[in-house]
Structures are given as C-alpha cells and as structure tokens.
Amino acid sequence: MSEEIRYFNRYSGKMEKEEVYGLGFLRWTYGNPIGKMSLHGLVKRTLFSRWYGKRMDDPESREKVLPFIEQYRLNAAEFADPPESYKTFNEFFYRKLKPGARPIDPNPKAAVFPADGRHMGFQNISEAPGIFVKGALFTLAELFRNEALAAEYKNGSIVLSRLCPVDYHRYHFPISGKAGKTNLIEGPLYSVNPIALRQNIRILCENKRAWTRIESDVFGPVMMFEVGATCVGSFEYTYQPDSQVEKGAEKGYFRFGGSLTITLFKKGRIRLADDLVKHSSDHVELYARMGDTLGEAA
Incomplete structure (x- = not known):
C-alpha cells in the first residue's frame, strides 16, 4: 500500500x-x-x-x-x-478562530470552500468516479439514497473537501441563501483518508452522513453534505434550520477525527476555479482554507 x-x-x-x-x-x-x-x-x-x-x-x-x-x-x-x-x-x-482569521471572498458571484482542507472539484460529476482509485464508482443515488434528488444533480458540479485531524474542524456555508434542515443518513464510520478511499471509494456512499439544501438566488439549490469518519460519529450543528445564512457563516463542527464535506451544484450553475479543476483532473488534491473561492456563478 x-x-x-x-x-x-x-x-x-x-x-x-x-x-x-x-x-x-x-x-x-x-x-x-x-x-x-x-x-x-x-x-x-x-x-x-x-x-x-x-x-x-x-x-x-x-x-x-x-x-x-x-x-x-x-x-x-x-x-x-x-x-x-x-x-x-x-x-x-473543534476550536474557534479569531474573527478575520479566515477572510471570506466578498465577490457575490463567488462560492467559497466550506472548510479548511484538501479539495477536489469536478465540473461534471460524471468525471468524478475513480477519484482515488481507477474504476471504483459511487453514484449520487447511493449518496442521497434518493433517486429523485440524485436526478436533480445529474451532470452537476461536485467539490469534495477532506479535513485532516490537523485542520480547523468547523464547517461553514459556501454560499448565501436559505438553509433548510439537515437530513441524516445512518451508516458505518470508515476512514475518509485517501489510504482508505483508495481501497474503496464507495465509503462516501456508505458512511454516516447528512445533507442540507441551500436555496440561493445566485447558484440555485445547492446541496451540502457532512460525511462522518472513524472517530467522528456525530456532526454538531450551530446554525438555525430554515433561516437565511450568509456565505462563510458557521454551520457546525466535527468532533475528533478526519472528516469530509461534499458540495453539489446543479449543471451549469458554477464555473469551478481553474486550479481546482486542473489538479483534480490529475487526481491531486488542492489545499485551500475556508473562505477562499472554489468557483464563480456561471
């Protein structure tokens, strides 16, 4: 290995x-x-x-x-x-940081990374299978456990943000909009480190996870997932469901361990950052901090 x-x-x-x-x-x-x-x-x-x-x-x-x-x-x-x-x-x-430690991109057309970490992004999710090991597949239907929701995001854009234990472990909203309630999907708690994902990318569709829909005038409906991992059995939420949220506002935090967020945009709603797309196409993660741009509205 x-x-x-x-x-x-x-x-x-x-x-x-x-x-x-x-x-x-x-x-x-x-x-x-x-x-x-x-x-x-x-x-x-x-x-x-x-x-x-x-x-x-x-x-x-x-x-x-x-x-x-x-x-x-x-x-x-x-x-x-x-x-x-x-x-x-x-x-x-799950410490907090000082105000201003993570400046938020002020461009109203920019979406930002929801967490500090190592990121991969694909303009079309159909390009994403085999991210960590060639030939290993995962599907949106398995991720959502809902065929109708999966169909909404077919050929949409995806950003995976992997947090290591050394990272700041609070996660934030990547866009402004109305954030709905969280929807929990129970599952096991495998590691989301690439060492584990290289063995089985389907971990992303099996682990305990939760999703939230964010309704945005700029990006349309955006889905944000929190994915649990070994030693991260629960997600703590600090936002008020069914409320208006600002880009960069805190959504919640992970307890001890590595973890991951997934952000999904509908087809044609975002143009992902060039460096994110370039390195992801080479199967290389891009390190960036919360608040930095991941792309702009198309």
Missing part, C-alpha cells in the same frame, strides 16, 4: 507531502488482513467512535494539546482562545 499522500498547496504554489495523523493505525486496519477483520468487526462501528470520543472528552486528554500543536506546527496565534485554556482535546479540536 502506498503511504505517501501528496497535494498541491494553493498558497505556496508547490506540491507538499501530507503528515498523516495515525498512519500506523491506518496502515494496519486497511493494509493488514487482521486489521481488516478488526475494521469490519469494530472500528467502523459507531460504538468505537463513541468510545474514542469519550477518551478525547476526558480532562486528561488536554495533555495531548500542546504536543499536537508543536508536532504539526499549528498557528496558535489564530486560535480564539489560548492553547492552555482548552479543558479537553476535543475542545481544542
């Missing part, structure tokens, strides 16, 4: 190697026969994530905060609270 994950950093203009948190565990569970047995018997189950989540909520877990910041060279200056103030690791993990 290939361990190296490389992505293109929009800010440095260079290819960079990802430092994978828990690499040994991922290698064992997805590359070792015994590990795969434990994956299907325990790791993917909600019970495991609840157990691990409780560990990260234990006051003793706060001892992991400072070493984590140092090891992954996080910019503590942008945290809303000083590192020493977090009472648990989870409290640090």
Whole structure:
C-alpha cells in the first residue's frame, strides 16, 4: 500500500507531502488482513467512535494539546482562545478562530470552500468516479439514497473537501441563501483518508452522513453534505434550520477525527476555479482554507 499522500498547496504554489495523523493505525486496519477483520468487526462501528470520543472528552486528554500543536506546527496565534485554556482535546479540536482569521471572498458571484482542507472539484460529476482509485464508482443515488434528488444533480458540479485531524474542524456555508434542515443518513464510520478511499471509494456512499439544501438566488439549490469518519460519529450543528445564512457563516463542527464535506451544484450553475479543476483532473488534491473561492456563478 502506498503511504505517501501528496497535494498541491494553493498558497505556496508547490506540491507538499501530507503528515498523516495515525498512519500506523491506518496502515494496519486497511493494509493488514487482521486489521481488516478488526475494521469490519469494530472500528467502523459507531460504538468505537463513541468510545474514542469519550477518551478525547476526558480532562486528561488536554495533555495531548500542546504536543499536537508543536508536532504539526499549528498557528496558535489564530486560535480564539489560548492553547492552555482548552479543558479537553476535543475542545481544542473543534476550536474557534479569531474573527478575520479566515477572510471570506466578498465577490457575490463567488462560492467559497466550506472548510479548511484538501479539495477536489469536478465540473461534471460524471468525471468524478475513480477519484482515488481507477474504476471504483459511487453514484449520487447511493449518496442521497434518493433517486429523485440524485436526478436533480445529474451532470452537476461536485467539490469534495477532506479535513485532516490537523485542520480547523468547523464547517461553514459556501454560499448565501436559505438553509433548510439537515437530513441524516445512518451508516458505518470508515476512514475518509485517501489510504482508505483508495481501497474503496464507495465509503462516501456508505458512511454516516447528512445533507442540507441551500436555496440561493445566485447558484440555485445547492446541496451540502457532512460525511462522518472513524472517530467522528456525530456532526454538531450551530446554525438555525430554515433561516437565511450568509456565505462563510458557521454551520457546525466535527468532533475528533478526519472528516469530509461534499458540495453539489446543479449543471451549469458554477464555473469551478481553474486550479481546482486542473489538479483534480490529475487526481491531486488542492489545499485551500475556508473562505477562499472554489468557483464563480456561471
């Protein structure tokens, strides 16, 4: 199994190697026969994530905060609270940032990335199958578990935003509009790291997930998914359903672990950013932060 994950950093203009948190565990569970047995018997189950989540909520877990910041060279200056103030690791993990730490593209025609992370975008979703491993398919019907909704977004545009444990883990609205309620789809909790997705892209259609429709005058109806992962058994929402939201407004946060969001636009409603499309066509993720443009209304 290939361990190296490389992505293109929009800010440095260079290819960079990802430092994978828990690499040994991922290698064992997805590359070792015994590990795969434990994956299907325990790791993917909600019970495991609840157990691990409780560990990260234990006051003793706060001892992991400072070493984590140092090891992954996080910019503590942008945290809303000083590192020493977090009472648990989870409290640090879903930390808030200072106002202005993530400027929102002011262009009314621009949609923005909903989260910090590594992103892939495809102008036509029919180009997306095989993102991480050639020949592996997933369909919108499986993603929604709803044929009618899937038909609405046929040949539309898709952006996948993968958050690593080292990232800021609050997710935000990519556009302004009226945000509906969240619709939960139960499922297991496989990892969404490329090491796992290379083995089975259908994880995106199997994992626990939730979707929200955002009605926009500029982009039409846009769908936003939150996808759970190993150790991320729940999504916490901080917005008011059926209310008007502004682009960049907080929608919610993930607890400890890696996770992923998916943003879907109807056909012909958006022109994705050139660098996002270029690198995605080469099967390379683009690193960008929440608030930066992912594309403009067509």
